[in-house]
Amino acid sequence: MSNVSQQQYREILVSLTQGVLTITFNRPHKKNAMNLALVKEVMAVFSDIADDSSVRAVVICGSEGNFCAGGDISDMHSDAGSEQDKQQAIWNFNRSFGRMVAQVNQAPQVVITLLEGAVLGGGFGLACVSDIAIAHQSAVFAMPETGLGVVPAQIAPFVVTRIGLTQARRLALLGERVGANQSQALGIVHFVCESQEALQAQLNEVLKQVQRGAPKANANTKALMLKVGTVELETLLDEAADVFTQALSSDEGKEGTQAFMQKRKPSWCE
Numbered sequence: 001m002s003n004v005s006q007q008q009y010r011e012i013l014v015s016l017t018q019g020v021l022t023i024t025f026n027r028p029h030k031k032n033a034m035n036l037a038l039v040k041e042v043m044a045v046f047s048d049i050a051d052d053s054s055v056r057a058v059v060i061c062g063s064e065g066n067f068c069a070g071g072d073i074s075d076m077h078s079d080a081g082s083e084q085d086k087q088q089a090i091w092n093f094n095r096s097f098g099r100m101v102a103q104v105n106q107a108p109q110v111v112i113t114l115l116e117g118a119v120l121g122g123g124f125g126l127a128c129v130s131d132i133a134i135a136h137q138s139a140v141f142a143m144p145e146t147g148l149g150v151v152p153a154q155i156a157p158f159v160v161t162r163i164g165l166t167q168a169r170r171l172a173l174l175g176e177r178v179g180a181n182q183s184q185a186l187g188i189v190h191f192v193c194e195s196q197e198a199l200q201a202q203l204n205e206v207l208k209q210v211q212r213g214a215p216k217a218n219a220n221t222k223a224l225m226l227k228v229g230t231v232e233l234e235t236l237l238d239e240a241a242d243v244f245t246q247a248l249s250s251d252e253g254k255e256g257t258q259a260f261m262q263k264r265k266p267s268w269c270e
Helices: 036-048 083-105 122-129 156-163 165-174 180-186 196-210 215-226 233-248 251-261
Strands: 012-017 020-025 057-062 110-115 118-120 132-136 140-142 191-193
Touching (some): 020 036, 036 083, 083 122, 122 140, 132 180, 132 196
């Protein structure tokens, strides 16, 4: 089991309880806008748990009423001397966001976002790669980049994948802010809650349901789905058959089928 919860972080809080790892963005003075240090810490956490099947779910949330206000613009400017060095530093900073979002997207665990307050820019991108997105009624979603004279460079592909090109272009080109209910209608979030108590209750219900799925089966299912549209269909179905065959003969598959026939819960539900 990873000792990730015992490590020291500067920009995030991390806790691990009964197979659920919670990552809390802890920059409330910036509405949890992400600087490079935060991005690196999140990536380090996901790297540490990449092969840890004891971590069943990852919950990402923000401190003090906001999820994430995007990238911290004040952290994008380098003190590098030459203009070329500054440009390279900005490129590296921006590209790091895409690497982080892609890593979260590909995580074998079930990734859940708890969304409240500002869900902007990079925060919007993270919402769009979470397996389950739960929003408080207070949540406001937007891609404000073009209003700043820049582009939603690293999150755009993930937003398009989540809600489709037509709606993604509308939100990006207008910088339109949408509330929790509209974000649910667009397919950004799955659940909208009226209160903090309802938010926690919905999270608890989702985590209860996560326990029903075998860890490796969940991971393989996510990996298979992420290949849709990127691999030729017949090739993908051949690969899927391979995965299914291997799963059925694995320890998980044997335990799951035996539990079904014996009318009991499988071991991973205990």
